[in-house]
Structures are given as C-alpha cells and as structure tokens.
Amino acid sequence: MKGRLDIAGVVKRYGTTVAVDGVTLVVPPGSMTALLGPSGCGKTTLLRCIAGLADLDAGSIAVDGADIGALPPWRRGLGMVFQSYALFPHMTVAENAAFGLRMRGTGRAEARERVARALALVRLEGFEERRPSELSGGQQQRAALARALVTEPPVLLLDEPLSALDAKLRHAMRLELRELQRRLGITTIVVTHDQDEAMAMADQVAVMNAGRIEQVASPETVYRRPATPFVAEFVGRTNRLEGRATAAGELDVGDVGGRVQLPMGHGLVQGALGLALLRPEHLRVEQAAGAAAPRLAGKVVDVVFAGDRVEIVVACGALKLLAVQPGGSAVPAPGEAVSLAWRAEDLMVWPR
C-alpha cells in the first residue's frame, strides 16, 4: 500500500517562539492519524509544515521514502481540506473540484469523468453547477473533500474538518469521514482539539503539547495507559491526587488527610513527590465501607443527572473528587457520608 508518511525531527520557529519542537512521527500507509492537542500546541503548524505552507527550520518529511520537505506546496501533490474549506467563491462546485486537475493539465473529458467520480464519492451529485455560497456547511465540507481527493493524492490532510459544523452534523460527518477514509485506504492526518473526534476517527492518536508529541498510540492506549500526566488530563477527565510516597507503598495525600495505596510497580522511591490520577468512571461510590480495596472516605457534595450517567461530586478533605456512574444505579443523596473505592491498578502514577 502506498502513502507512508515519515516525519523526522521537524522544527518550526516563529521569531523566538518554537511552534513545533522536534517532532518525529510515522503514519502507516492507509491509516488515519489524529494530531490532538489544545490550541497553540503546534498541531496546525505541523500540518502546515507537511502541506508545505510553512517552511521547516529543521527535520525532514517524506512520502513513501521521497523527501518532500524542501518542495513548495504546489509540487507536493498532497490533498488538504482547510478549516474554513476555502472553496473558491467565484467557481461552481464542479469547477472547484476540477481545479487540481486543471493545474495538472488533465484533458477535458478525463477531468469531467474524474470530477463526477469525486462528487459521487462525497454524495454531491446534482450540485455541480451550484456556487459554494449556495451550499450548506456539510455540503461545503464535502465539496472541499472532493476537491482535495480528485487528484488521488497519497496523503490527505484535514485541518479541524468538523469544527465549522453544528454538533449533530459533526457526529454524522465524523463517521462519514472515517468510512470514506477506510474505503479509499488513503493515508490521512486530521488535526483536532476535540478528543472525542480524535478517538472516534483515528487509528492512532498523537497527543501534542507545547510543540512536542507526548504520546503516539491507539485511541484506547492513549486513554487507558497515558504516557504522561498531560495526556491523561487532556484525553478524558481525571481526579488529581498529589503527595509523598511512604515506605509502605502508599501515597500520603495531604489534601485529603489520608493515604492512598499505590499500584504495583509505581516507580516512586520513598519520600518522593508523586502525582496520581484517577478516571471518574473508575471510582465507585459506596455507602458502606467495604474491605480489600484502596478507598477514601468523603461526603457527597453534589449529584448531577446527565441522562445516560450520573456525576457525583464527593469532598474528601480539601479535595473534591468526581465519580461517574451509569444512569439508573443507586445514587447517594448530597450530605451523605460515603466511601470512594477503586481498583489499585486504575490509579495512574507519575513522579512529580
């Protein structure tokens, strides 16, 4: 399969700011990789570096082994969908879609056929003569997709492709994009700040922070075994416990006035400062203190019904911890004394 993308040691500076700080990433052929991170983490700059819209200060970018890092964007032959779609307003949908072929000097008959195929691919048949201003947001996005795909590029770049759509459409387009990408088997990089979007679409997620990649892994691994506290806190919600490791393999958490049992192989030496993170869905709220599990005693502060789940806020000393339970389960009342329990291996621990 074609379309392997190798990014090695890419650095991009703007004045004294380092936007991308030595990123190395391999995107396997035919897969979809999400660049996930907060705004300003360098994910869009990295995408622009791949497209050739930003010059590299260091590093290399190669498609199927051929270095394209020094080529201008018009000679890279990659497909890109912009956040604003950037459909040419003075051209019809068909003219927009044909633009890439026109630049390559493709014959008229062949171009018409390929445009028709690309528009069929994104289900825009019958919209050929419309102007972009006469399309809905979702249709504009599909037109931009058809325009990027018509030249059959080895790599497709998507810059926040769903951010301009409303919530309902966003969910539908997410699945549609994924399905299209799988069907074409086209290597795709999608930039997003939305963790749900990244998880739902990508084969591999690269979590970025301050110009660097913190972790590259499958969505499941990124969620279940985050490599850094940043990844754990950015992907999904967490409760934070900070304290010192004791000789007995516990974390002495001053804020909750108690000790928390550390999992096996936690890697903290005695007396070292540690950070422990717990996912809300890993916390069980128990009315009676059971045995044989790490737990903290606390008092229910707030209970929020969120349809398919219940969010329970429990005060443990000076800390407020969030527990999430499936909707319909037995729920304590605010003010009630409870105990929060979890499995030792669900506690994620890092040295501070």
Next chain:
Amino acid sequence: MSSAAGRRLGALLAVPAVAFLAAFFVGPLLLALAESLGLTRGATGTGHYARIFGDTYYLEVMRDTVLLAAGVTGAALVVGYPYALILARARGAAKAALLFLLVAPLLVTVVVRTFGWMIVFGRRGLVNAALGALGLPALDILNSWTAIAVALVHVLLPFMVLSIASTLESLDPAFEEAAATLGAPPWRQFLHVVAPLSRDGAVAGSILVFALAIGSFVTVMVMGDNRTMVLPLLVYQQLTVASDWPFAAALGMVLLAIVLAVFWLQARIARRAAA
C-alpha cells in the same frame, strides 16, 4: 421596538440627507437641465444641443475627454494593482510608509501639485535634464496629453489603490493556500484566484478614477494649452469667459450623459462576465 417602528425611525433619520441632496444636488441639476433647454429664458428649444452635436470641434473635445479619462483609468489600474498587492501584504512601518506615499499627493493643493509636474516636465525640467545628460534630444512633454495624464494618474492613484487593497485585504489567505496545495504555483494562484476575487475592488476603483478624471479641469487648464481641451474646461470657459450659461449647462448635461453611459456599459459588461 417593533421592526415596523424601526423602519419608520430609519426613514426619519434619512430625511436630512435626502433633503440636502434634493436641495443642493437634484435641484440644481434640474435647474441646469432647464437652463440648457432655454426654459428659464423663454426661448425653449434644443438649439444648444444641436450646436454641440453639429460641430466637429465639440465632438472632438468629447472624444478627447473620454479618451483622457479612459487612459488615466487604464494607467491607474496598471500602476495601482501591483501597488495595492504590495500594500495589502505589507505590515507595520512598511505599510504606513506605503500608505503615506500613496495619499501624499492628496495633501497638496492641486495648483501646487500641478506646478510641481510643470517643473518636472518643463523645457529645462527634470526629465529633459536627464535626457540631456544621456545625450538624448529634449522632448516637448509639457502642454501635451501625456503630461496631463501623468499628473492625473498621480493624484487619482490613491482611489484606485485603496479600493483594490481593501478587497485584497479581506481575501482569506486560505484561498491562495488551497490553490497552492492543489498544484498552482504563485502566478496561477494569482491568475485563477486572487485576480478574479479582487475584480470588484478594481471595478470600484476604476469607476471612481474615471468619474474623477472626466470631471477634472484644473490640471488640464494649468498643464495644457488650447490643443488639449476637455469638456469640463469648456464648461468652465463658457461660464467665466463667454458667460453663456445655457450653453455651459448643455455641455454639462452632455458630460453627465457620457459618464452615465460609460457606467451603464460597464455594468452590462460586468453582468455578462458574471453570467
């Protein structure tokens, strides 16, 4: 407030402007029309118009007037577009300097500015001094259409540049980037994307420059001679020298008709191009 009341208030707020235009623009215009037809002096008729259209001199002046305005507009477009491109992309101090350079001619009164050009174009002026230094024969530029056109382009350029630059600045840079990723090198990005998307600015600038150029007479009067005659200068002479107000009014009406005809033609072409 209901929307109907809002509309009524909006209409009410427009009253002063409408009254002003009616009193000082539409009124005098109708008066001039009446004057040109002799309605104010008893001898009603189209005699003045017959005189204009029956005399090759006036027809030639009309032709020269339109050609001058068209030439100035064309030159301002050719010179102004690249300037607007550079201005739209400049930042900070460079942008401020370019803007100042552009509008500087508007800060100088027309008489001083025109005398400046006379110094440049005069018999022993800058241009001829430079030609002389190169061993080339001197040119008789002053009192020519060329000199007048150059001076007009100089002062009207800001109107062209600013209207083009404002469209260029509002253009999403993603359009060019999209064209680039689709295989368009810079010149094709310009040809297929930037130029067509900035057409409205160029058209607006051209209309402004044409209207201002066809109505200007001070520059023509100071820099030209009796071989370089234009309609507005003719009107001016009829008013001040000949004191033939009805004839001056008729000439003014013809000038107005020419401008309206050109705008109508332009709108027609633009519609056809868009369709």
